[in-house]
Amino acid sequence: xxxxxxxxxxxxxxxxxxxxxxxxxxxxxxxxxxxxxxxxxxxxxxxxxxxxxxxxxxxxxxxxxxxxxxxxxxxxxxxxxxxxxxxxxxxxxxxxxxxxxxxxxxxxxxxxxxxxxxxxxxxxxxxxxxxxxxxxxxxxxxxxxxxxxxxxxxxxxxxxxxxxxxxxxxxxxxxxxxxxxxxxxxxxxxxxxxxxxxxxxxxxxxxxx
Amino acid sequence: xxxxxxxxxxxxxxxxxxxxxxxxxxxxxxxxxxxxxxxxxxxxxxxxxxxxxxxxxxxxxxxxxxxxxxxxxxxxxxxxxxxxxxxxxxxxxxxxxxxxxxxxxxxxxxxxxxxxxxxxxxxxxxxxxxxxxxxxxxxxxxxxxxxxxxxxxxxxxxxxxxxxxxxxxxxxxxxxxxxxxxxxxxxxxxxxxxxxxxxxxxxxxxxxxxxxxx
Numbered sequence: 001x002x003x004x005x006x007x008x009x010x011x012x013x014x015x016x017x018x019x020x021x022x023x024x025x026x027x028x029x030x031x032x033x034x035x036x037x038x039x040x041x042x043x044x045x046x047x048x049x050x051x052x053x054x055x056x057x058x059x060x061x062x063x064x065x066x067x068x069x070x071x072x073x074x075x076x077x078x079x080x081x082x083x084x085x086x087x088x089x090x091x092x093x094x095x096x097x098x099x100x101x102x103x104x105x106x107x108x109x110x111x112x113x114x115x116x117x118x119x120x121x122x123x124x125x126x127x128x129x130x131x132x133x134x135x136x137x138x139x140x141x142x143x144x145x146x147x148x149x150x151x152x153x154x155x156x157x158x159x160x161x162x163x164x165x166x167x168x169x170x171x172x173x174x175x176x177x178x179x180x181x182x183x184x185x186x187x188x189x190x191x192x193x194x195x196x197x198x199x200x201x202x203x204x205x206x207x208x209x
Numbered sequence: 210x211x212x213x214x215x216x217x218x219x220x221x222x223x224x225x226x227x228x229x230x231x232x233x234x235x236x237x238x239x240x241x242x243x244x245x246x247x248x249x250x251x252x253x254x255x256x257x258x259x260x261x262x263x264x265x266x267x268x269x270x271x272x273x274x275x276x277x278x279x280x281x282x283x284x285x286x287x288x289x290x291x292x293x294x295x296x297x298x299x300x301x302x303x304x305x306x307x308x309x310x311x312x313x314x315x316x317x318x319x320x321x322x323x324x325x326x327x328x329x330x331x332x333x334x335x336x337x338x339x340x341x342x343x344x345x346x347x348x349x350x351x352x353x354x355x356x357x358x359x360x361x362x363x364x365x366x367x368x369x370x371x372x373x374x375x376x377x378x379x380x381x382x383x384x385x386x387x388x389x390x391x392x393x394x395x396x397x398x399x400x401x402x403x404x405x406x407x408x409x410x411x412x413x414x415x416x417x418x419x420x421x422x423x
Contacts, residue, residue, distance in 0.1 A: 017232045019230055019235030021230050024229035024230030024359060024368070024385055025229060025360070025362055029240075065362075067363050149235060152236055152276070152278055153278050158235070158236045159375050160235050160373070161372070161373035162370060162373070163372070164370050165371070166368075172373065
């Protein structure tokens with residue numbers, strides 16, 4: 001198992017309501033799960049391969065709750081990654097070189113029925129976790145935005161966090177309102193639904209605490 | 210504005226008809242469209258002016274036909290029968306939103322209530338272990354709430370998830386859990402299993418949550 005460690009920020013948008021019940025092991029709001037997650041590595045490596053500054057996006061679809069499987073997935077890798085970096089990222093994002101169940105990518109991989117060939121695309125990404133704002137694009141494939149949730153009465157920004165002390169993705173995530181347009185082998189639109197913004201720090205054994 | 214000095218501090222349990230993690234905490238709509246539930250707090254330390262409130266238990270059950278902020282709620286309070294006349298008056302003032310800002314938990318929820326049923330004075334039972342996400346609240350013959358950890362649907366292991374609301378008016382950090390509750394009575398009968406449960410320590414005062422007390 002090649003050791004690896006990455007630090008960075010993520011923006012996730014799925015079709016659940018704000019606060020995504022799946023984070024609490026409840027059933028997804030609409031019964032199924034459609035979503036995507038973008039991740040920028042601020043610093044990281046896989047074995048001897050440096051991964052600093054590289055971005056990736058995972059696009060997913062499950063007919064029911066994630067843990068019931070039958071998922072469909074696609075990984076989009078930063079076009080700037082060289083061959084070694086592409087291979088390294090694909091191994092991490094496919095849940096390889098990882099203790100079982102210890103990263104979100106390893107867990108997702110165990111629920112996949114169909115994985116599309118990876119795509120390589122220019123990824124533009126800006127994520128401000130504290131402000132709950134972000135924008136991610138990948139050519140014509142992905143356009144995802146996040147903004148703060150609003151109080152339905154006052155219109156004020158609503159700040160809410162989910163804190164998973166034993167999580168396999170984030171320890172604490174800021175909640176936002178996300179909208180996305182995704183084209184390609186898995187295509188969908190999301191409008192003002194669950195968005196999650198977090199700082200990630202993961203390695204082959206899961207979250208680095 | 211100057212208010213009577215008061216505070217109530219202690220562990221609090223809540224449960225409602227939503228799924229685990231209650232979408233309302235995030236300003237999403239309630240899981241089933243409406244909202245039905247209860248809460249209870251043990252006042253470990255409390256006062257209202259010169260009246261001490263230490264050791265008393267309070268609670269309520271409620272129902273709204275839609276999301277809480279759309280109003281039309283029905284509520285009924287439960288007051289520890291050990292409370293003296295003075296303590297009852299003090300608790301009614303606090304729970305009724307008097308001597309406090311309009312932005313406190315009691316006034317925000319209070320502004321959504323259309324009908325308030327007569328309170329019940331009873332021997333209330335309250336216990337909880339916040340870190341282990343277990344709790345129990347009972348109004349004999351009227352209502353019972355049990356809170357247990359959420360279980361991972363695949364492994365069965367207890368699942369720990371907290372909600373953090375840095376500007377929250379009810380809590381700042383809460384443990385989430387699985388709640389079962391039932392209640393009798395013509396006005397607000399309830400019977401729910403495996404729904405949203407929540408546990409936290411909190412202190413409330415005239416200006417809202419008292420930060421350094423819990």
